[in-house]
C-alpha cells in the first residue's frame with residue numbers, strides 16, 4: 230500500500246502541507262497522486278518515475294531533475310491546450326517548452342511560449358498562474374491513506390470515548406464518517422420481517438424497501454417503524470420472483486446533492502481494504518457498523534503495532550482494522566488556503582471582504598489585478614449561497630453621491646440587493662447609492678442617544694439606514710439626500726418596514742433642505758440633526774448660523790447636532806473641534822467627539838455631538854436693536 234512520507238500535524242492541516250504529502254504518496258508504491266482523479270496522468274521527465282498512463286483529456290507533467298521531486302510544472306488539457314489553472318512555472322522555460330513540444334506537438338507551442346515568457350517576466354522563480362474562468366477545482370483534491378476501525382454501530386459511542394487521542398483530529402473532518410452501506414440491513418430486516426409485510430405488489434415492495442434503505446428521501450407516509458428484532462428472511466428469499474429491473478429500482482433516487490448521509494462534497498471516505506467483502510457476497514443481511522478513523526500516525530501500522538487502547542477495541546467481536554482512503558476536495562479547503570495556493574508566493578492574500586446583501590465587495594491591491602477574476606471566483610464559491618456577486622472597488626470614492634466605482638468580477642451582475650440591519654430591511658442598488666455596512670454599529674450608537682419625543686432631521690440620509698431605524702423609535706423623521714436614486718430607495722425602505730407614516734423624504738441640497746424646514750409654518754421643531762457626509766459635512770454647519778427665529782425656538786430646546794468628519798491630525802479631536810468652531814464662530818460648550826473608526830493609517834472618522842449654542846443659532850439681538 231502507498232505511504233504518505235510526510236506527516237500532517239492535525240492542528241495545522243493546510244493545503245500546502247497536504248499537497249506535499251499527497252505528492253509524496255508515490256514514493257512507496259510507485260503511484261503518483263498529484264491528482265486524485267483517475268483520468269489524470271503523470272508524466273515525469275528525467276526521474277525514476279515512469280509515465281503511468283496517458284489519457285487524451287489531461288496531463289500533469291512532473292519535471293523531476295529541475296524541481297523538487299514530484300513537483301508539478303505544467304498541467305494542461307488537450308481541449309483547452311494551455312492556460313489551464315493550477316499552473317506552476319519555473320525559470321527553465323525553454324527546456325520545459327521543448328519537452329512539452331514532444332508531447333503536445335508544434336501547434337501548442339506558441340501559447341506555451343507566450344505564457345512562459347509572461348510568467349517568467351513577472352517572477353523569476355516558481356510561479357502559479359490561474360485564470361478565473363479556468364479554475365481547476367480537481368487540482369485541489371488531496372487523497373490520504375488512513376487506518377480505521379470498523380465497529381458495530383451500537384458500540385460506536387462507547388469506543389469513541391475509549392479511543393480519545395487516537396482518533397483522527399483534522400479540522401472539519403468527522404472521525405466517525407458515514408460511509409455507504411454502514412447501516413447494514415437492519416432497517417431492511419424490520420421491514421422485511423414477514424409478519425410486518427404489507428407488500429402486495431412488486432412495485433410496492435420496491436417503494437417500501439427504498440424508503441427503508443434511504444429514509445432521507447422518504448416522505449412521512451413512507452416512514453418505516455423499526456420494531457423489535459425478530460428472525461427475518463434474507464432479501465433474496467423475499468424478493469424471489471420479483472423482476473430484476475424492479476430490483477434495480479431499489480437504488481436511491483438521485484435528485485440533488487448531496488443526497489445521502491455518506492455523500493459529502495468536501496470530504497469522502499472509502500474503505501479500500503475490505504476483507505469481508507470477498508468472502509461474503511451473499512445477500513444475507515449485515516449488521517450496521519461505523520468507521521472510526523484513526524489518527525494519521527497509525528495509517529500504516531499493523532494490528533500489533535497499534536496502541537493498547539486500539540487493540541482492546543479490536544479484540545471485541547465485530548471489530549476490524551480497515552484501510553481507508555480519505556479524499557479532501559476543493560470544497561473542503563477554506564478560502565485562504567485556496568488563494569494561498571493559487572497566488573504567487575509572497576503576494577498578500579486578500580481574505581477579507583465587505584458584504585452588502587448578496588454582494589461581496591473586494592478592495593484589491595494593484596498586485597492582484599491579473600488574478601482578480603480568479604480571486605473573485607474563489608470568494609464566490611467559498612461563500613455561497615450567501616454571496617452571489619463579487620465586485621472590486623476600482624477607485625476611491627470622489628463623486629458627489631459617494632457611490633463606489635465597481636468592477637463586476639464574478640457571479641450575477643445585479644447590484645440591487647437587500648441588506649438587513651438592526652432588524653430592518655434595506656433595498657438598494659450598490660451601483661447608484663452609498664452603503665457601508667461597517668458603519669452599522671456607529672449608526673446604532675447614534676440612534677441609541679435619541680428618545681421617543683425626538684424629531685430627527687437627517688441631512689445626508691442615503692437610502693435611510695439612520696432615518697428608517699430612527700423612524701421606528703422617535704416621533705418623526707425628516708430625511709433628505711441629493712441623490713434621487715438614494716431618496717427613491719429610502720422611500721421604498723420606509724414602506725418596506727411599514728414606517729412611511731413616520732417620515733418625510735426630500736431630494737435637495739442639504740442647505741436648502743434645512744432652510745425649507747426652518748421656514749415652515751407651522752414650524753418644524755427638530756431636536757436632532759444628523760450630518761453624515763464625513764468628507765465635508767462640517768462645511769454645511771454654516772446653514773445653522775443665525776438661522777433660527779427667537780419667536781419660534783426656545784433657546785433651551787435648540788437641536789443637538791451630530792456632525793461626522795475625518796481628521797489626520799496627531800490630535801484628531803482637537804483639530805476637528807477647532808474646524809467646527811471656525812465655521813460656527815465659537816466653540817460649542819460640552820462638545821463630545823467620538824472616534825468612529827480608523828479609515829486609513831493615521832486617519833480617523835469622527836462624530837462631534839453638541840447642542841447648537843443660542844449665540845450661534847439666533848440673530849445678534851443687540852445689533853438689530855441698535856439699528857432699529
Ligand SMILES: C[S@@+](CC[C@H](N)C(=O)[O-])C[C@H]1O[C@@H](n2cnc3c(N)ncnc32)[C@H](O)[C@@H]1O
Pocket residue numbers: 629630631663664665668688689690691692693694695709710711712715737738739740761762763
Ligand atoms: C456618506 S453618505 C451617507 C448616507 C447615509 N447616511 C448612510 O449612512 O448610508 C453621504 C450621502 O450624502 C449625499 N449628499 C452628498 N452631497 C449632498 C448634498 N449637498 N446635499 C444632500 N445630500 C448630499 C450623498 O448622496 C450620500 O448619499
